Amino acid sequence: MTKAVALLVALFALWLALSGYFKPFLLTLGVLSCLFTVFLAARMKLLDDEAVPLQLRLSLLLYWGWLGREIFKSALAVSKVILAREMPIGQQLIAIPSTQKTEMGHVIFANSITLTPGTVTVAAGGGRFLVHALNEGFAAPEGFAEMDKRVTAVEVR
């Protein structure tokens, strides 16, 4: 029930942000269409932790800020590699352990690794991710451990 209400509020906020209409008639139509969508989602049994991730902590927003800084730093590092005369490439496929409990946590961690230039998540299995790194500088285990710790902290309330 909480998830249905949360989805309704989120859908209506999206409707308002994208349409920008405030006439009573159109607002009514908007509310009705949002209600119908929530009804369909409930009928399809989509109201779970994946579709309405209410279990995530609000500190996810702070994590995004931290991730933004990390992305910028490693983008600079990759740019240096690209612009160097003799490109210092030493490609690696490394196994990175992950401590998240839920599927959502795994997705956030794997996507964060891929978002950071210089590292890409290739496959997952046995509580570990296979990560491709451009050279030794991007494969340092300390960086991954720190990111892993931060993702685990925002995963479950």
Place this chain on the structure above:
Amino acid sequence: MDFFTVDLLRDIASGIAFAAGGVFLLIGTFGLVRLPDVWSRLHAAGIVDTVGAELMLIGMMIQAGFTQATVKLLLISLFLFVTSPTATHAVANAAFVAGIRPVRLRRNEAADVIGETVKKAAKS
């Protein structure tokens, strides 16, 4: 501060964002041409669709100010933030499954991750 100074500051800030974003887009495209294989080129593409695209969107947000357009730009950047790594991962995983391996590979721990998946699949 009168109206014109605010306008000027906004133009300067968005100009910096556009210039930095443009430089990153250029470097990423340059890397896409220069790097040796699929795997390393993914990283150049990563620069383009994270830092390059987001800086461009931030520049546009500063230009638009507190309007509905900014909300829409914010939504675009959010969706880009979620979908672009998914697409990159899909390409990387497809290359891995197809048996393409990086050139001059220094360290390969693929067996540590994939071996267990194979064992699990065999068990079930």
